[in-house]
Amino acid sequence: MxxxxxxxxxxxxxxxxxxxxxxxxxxxxxxxxxxxxxxxxxxxxxxxxxxxxxxxxxxxxxxSSASTKLIHGGLRYLEHYEFSLVRKSLKEREILLRSAPHIIGPLRFIMPHAPEQRPTWLIRAGLFLYDHLAKREILPGSESIKLGQHLTGEPLKKGFKQGFAYSDAWVQDAxxxxxxxxxxxxxxxxxxxxxxxxxxxxxxxxxxxxxxxxxxxxxxxxxxxxxxxxxxxxxxxxxxxxxxxxxxxMRLVKGSHIIVKRLFDHPYAYIFQNPDKRIIFAIPYENDFTLIGTTDVEYQGDPGEVTIDHAEVEYLCQMSNRYFEQQIMPSDVIATMSGVRPLFNDEANSAASVTxxxxxxxxxxxxxxxxxxxxxxxxxxxxxxxxxxxxxxxxxxxxxxxxxxxxECLPGGDIPNMDMSHFIQLCQERYPWIPATIIVRYAKSYGTRLHQLIGSAKSLDQLGIEIAPTLFEAEVMYLINVEWAKTAQDIIWRRSKLQLHLQDSDIAKLEDWLAVHFSSAAALTNNLAWSTSLTTGEVSI
The missing domain is CATH 3.50.50.60 (FAD/NAD(P)-binding domain)
Structure with a gap:
């Protein structure tokens, strides 16, 4: 209709x-x-x-779309004696892993140790506390590793011999x-x-x-x-x-990230301790990239206009280069993210130490x-x-x-036994005509709701026009009808990260498609009658 x-x-x-x-x-x-x-x-x-x-x-x-994409207890908060915050966050980590296993998953972190930094005994003590501050059932505990004998040591500079591994979780924040x-x-x-x-x-x-x-x-x-x-x-x-x-x-603190081509070929992430006492993360991102961040900079401007500045880009490149053999420069940055954290002002001396x-x-x-x-x-x-x-x-x-x-699970999170691998396998068997890469993305974005997206389609043709590579009309309509998407950025950046994989010409095609099909995209979901009928599945376009 x-x-x-x-x-x-x-x-x-x-x-x-x-x-x-x-x-x-x-x-x-x-x-x-x-x-x-x-x-x-x-x-x-x-x-x-x-x-x-x-x-x-x-x-x-x-x-909320410019975070480091982590569900974590906050290992560094232990240094500021915020044990209550860490304990609360570790409890929530377990709850959230169960509530949305399609968009939240375990992530193992590697912390290379430099002799001039915190002594190893202190790091071990901190990790022991991190492992035991709250009940932990899903994620494995921490351990010491020899980087020369571990695949995570290969991308690092040869001076790093010893490291530590611990667990947290990643999330598709938006x-x-x-x-x-x-x-x-x-x-x-x-x-x-x-x-x-x-x-x-x-x-x-x-x-x-x-x-x-x-x-x-x-x-x-x-x-x-x-x-x-x-x-x-x-x-x-x-x-x-x-x-x-x-x-x-409030105390407004800007946090910025850079995205570069993949710096390592394994599923682990890194946490780096820096001479200025700050830490940054290097996280495998969207298969082909590495996400590096974050900064902590006092911010006084309009939160809606925040952008990364050159000094932040250089800082993140320098911190990455301090650890990785593969050196990066600002010209290697493919994309950036900046957001303003609205922190409770506890009168801390530095932005990094604000609670x-x-x-x-x-x-x-x-x-x-x-x-x-x-x-x-x-x-x-x-x-x-x-x-x-x-x-x-x-x-x-x-x-x-x-x-x-x-x-209670979030929509799409009712994955049997939280077993995403088995769920993806079942989806591939049910929809053998959908390329495996697309099924994996659907499963990790929509969970069990992917069946609603695919509907009664029996072939790729029935998903509609492929507006941009791997982006079919059926998915765009789902995002508009169900998830409040109105613009190309809503679709390819916040509801997905397809923008990282698309050319400018692909994005232009999507914008043209939206312009042709909807004279006023803002009118689509921004009303109560539409929203109410969507919950019963009565509206289609």
Whole structure:
């Protein structure tokens, strides 16, 4: 069935406005579509709260898609005596590995040892603590290795003789955000992207909120409570939108990464200790590349305009060259990522030593409508943060439902026994006509939801036109219909990393395809009628 997208956009806005005025008041409005906002919306919807999440850009467009792609306890935080944060993160590492084995997986790290750095006994003690601070069932423990007898020693300079191995996990960070938003919607939350909260005022027990969409149209909604999960814009929301202020302060720190052609041919990652006491990671990335990062630089500009600077590129190249035989220069950098970390200001002396823990602030006075603001946090602890945020605000919304997310899979994560290899094998047997490389990518991106993407297709032709190499119409339509994608960047950078494998001409073809098929891509999923019908599978184009 072919829908007139603009008609349905207008219809749904009118319907939504009518419902808001006469029938429905949201229990909770969540501001921000990064990992914390999406996680909070999911948790709240699962407890039976009516939820509206508003994101002014795309889901995970900023900080949450510019991470080092790790689910980890934070080995270096032990040096700052943040044992509670590390313990909490290690617990979450196990929970998240089980919840989304398609987009989160084990990763073994190698730490080469240099004699001028921390003594080996201290590293062993730190790794022992890292292994035992929290219960560990999935990942193997740490060990000492002789680099000259281990394949991970081959890419390193010959001066490195001894090293240590330990385990953490990798994640497709932007997909983690999308899957949380998807789960929230399937539990009846409404997710609006390209929708900015421009004003919010308390009137007794309600928040009256004005929203502005990408067409400049303004819509008013009502909510009993608000969660400010705007990341680097938390202070802006407090000062300019809710006009409530806060005793807490944010510290904005820029973290940048570079991507170069693959520097090693094995599945391990490296953690490097540097003379300035910082660490960087070198991680196998998207099969053909190595991701190197991150930096820690104080940032004062617009978080939406953050970019890597030349000094950061040179720094990361120098740190890589200190360890690897294969030397790299700025001209070898294929792509970069920069994001602004909204860290809780603990008055630390350096950006690198600022805590990665979080703080939640509840503003609730004289029975007025509550507001919770999120300060700080990191990718690994998002689920726990969301749980605590809803624990804090739910009683003021008359909700007494208990915690539920710890044992629940994210969409597509219900892989039998968490065995991705066996799942991929079964998918290859079921769809022998799909090239193996595509099936592997589908499995590691969509998990069991790949069956929904493929639908009733029996051949590649039935997946539609191959718009760009390995990118068929069926996948593009799935991302638009189900995952809020609207632009080429949404599709080939945040929902996937296909951009790294495509030529400029391929990207131009995708942009042309979107322009031809959708006169207003922003109208596709940014309305409530569309979002509701998608959960029942009733909409197709």
């Amino acid at each position: 072919l829908f007139n997208v603009r008609f349905w956009r207008k219809f749904s806005l009118l319907k939504h406005s009518f419902e808001q005025e006469y029938f429905m008041i949201y229990d909770l409005l969540v501001i921000g579509g990064g990992i914390n906002g999406a996680g909070i919306a999911r948790d709240a919807a699962g407890r039976g709260l009516s939820v509206l999440l508003c994101e002014k850009d795309d889901l995970a467009q900023h900080t 997909r983690l955000v999308v899957l949380n938003a998807l789960d929230a919607r399937e539990r009846s939350a409404h997710i609006l992207t390209q929708t900015e909260v421009i004003a919010a005022r308390r009137e007794g027990q309600y928040w009256h909120v004005s929203l502005k969409n990408s067409d400049g149209e303004i819509e008013d909604v009502i909510a009993k409570g608000v969660v400010n999960a705007a990341g680097p814009w938390v202070d802006n929301i407090l000062g300019q939108v809710t006009q409530t202020g806060s005793a807490h302060k 990665r823990d979080y703080s939640l602030e509840l503003c609730f006075e004289n029975n007025a409508a509550p507001l919770v603001s999120i300060f700080g946090g990191k990718l690994t602890s998002y689920r726990k943060l969301a749980e605590e945020a809803i624990d804090l605000i739910a009683p003021h919304l008359g909700n007494k439902q208990g915690r539920w997310t710890e044992g």
